[in-house]
Amino acid sequence: MSTINVEDSTDWLSTTVPGLSRLETSLRCQVCRDFLTSPMITSCAHTFCSLCIRKSLSAEGKCPACREPESVSKLRRNWAVEESVAAWRAVREKVLAVARQEGKSEKGKKRDATEAEMEAELPRRTQRRKVVAIDSDDEEYRPEEERNDGLVPCPICSKRMKEADVFGHLDKCQAERQQRPPPKTAFNPPPSSQSTPTKRPQNLAHANFGLMKSEVHVRNQLKNAGIPAWGSRDVMMRRHVEWVNMFNANNDAEHPKPRGQLLRELDEWDKFQGGWAARVKKPKETDGQEYIRQHKEHYEELKAAALASMRKAVAKPVEEPKEGEPGQQQQNAPNQQQQNEPKPEASGPTGALPESTPAAGPVARADGHSPSRSSWKAPEW
């Protein structure tokens, strides 16, 4: 997690085999865009990293790819994909180097040793691939011209021959093949991973915090799980969810990490949360003070203006009540405040605004205009 790996499927676009970009995209998780780690298949047959799908489902119980409802209990491991990812990652760098170099030398019409090596290796590779293909569904997929040569392929080694020769060949071929290790094993889970489930601890269940009325219960839940139990209820709940997801995802891994390392990772997560929370809090405080400092002058201006207009309002209504009223309404109409405006015509100008509350005018109005702001502005004033 500490090293940031920015290799991406787009690495292939500039090479001689841009099609590998698609292959690699299919081996990457749609959530984290990394290679699938402990891939899990959903009931809707989409595959994600164990941790990614667990986190996603914790946030919302739907498949990220197709939005079908899904639950953690339906997830199953996807061994075939895990094997493919491991195999691909093992050769990726080499293949990338070759694919890039080939592009360069093609431009310069220059061939170097690595390429020649690769070419020499090529026939062997393709042969191997053919053998493997027998077990896959690709059997029927043959280019047309190959099919029309009047020969038929051996169903085992796919060597092409006359139809009459096939039966004789089959006996030989089978015996030959049994001596070699069956290529199938490469795509099957290694025996070690098949025997592991017995050793693994049981998956943890997500706690139902909704039913826990007191914070003590939540705290106990964390203590029982053996993870740090400090912080607010919300922090503890999130930590528990994170822990359960991490723990269960680790259970899905071919080589689970020791518990101590998991706890360290949880600690890292915690720091990140704390750091993040602090970062969010701090600017708020400074912002408020800054704001006051910046706008003090303007506020004073407003205060003075309000005082002046109030004195005017107090003085005027006696002589010209009609002029005072529309003026007030104009100011108040957009505000829609609830404070003292239910009957502005009746007592607004005179009764509700005595001189004793000169500052109340602008302050209240400001809040009336910004309900969202009143919460953070109030304490400073």
Next chain:
Amino acid sequence: MLATRRLQKELQKMHAQLAPGLTLVKAEDLTEWVLDMRVLDDNPLYTGKTFRLKFMFSQKYPIEPPEVIFVQDAEHTIPMHPHIYSNGIICLNILDKEAWSPAQNVESVCISLQSMLTGNDKNERPPGDEEFVRGNTRRPRDINFYFHDNAV
């Protein structure tokens, strides 16, 4: 964490290859990106115009959706659309928690927005736009302006 790695990968991908009509304008950090978007068909409402989008990512991205708004400045306007408010706020279900999916990404959001504009033939704002926009500018810097205007 997850957000950082994921955004780095997205950025790299976007540098390498980006859907037609999209241009990455600014992505200096992993919290805020700016993209320019053109509508590809000849919808008379938007032809020849480039719109600017601002993406803001939280630490919970991609589990949670990014905040996306259209930006108005000297060269860019807010596209006319019955789901786009005149302050640039977009009413699109995939940008909402309910319909967002972590499998979405910046590019796919842009493409959704492109098609949202392409499919539109109404030269109008959402109902209640004026009120909403007024309500939404009730932030410190905007209030001063409002009051100033009102007081004068």
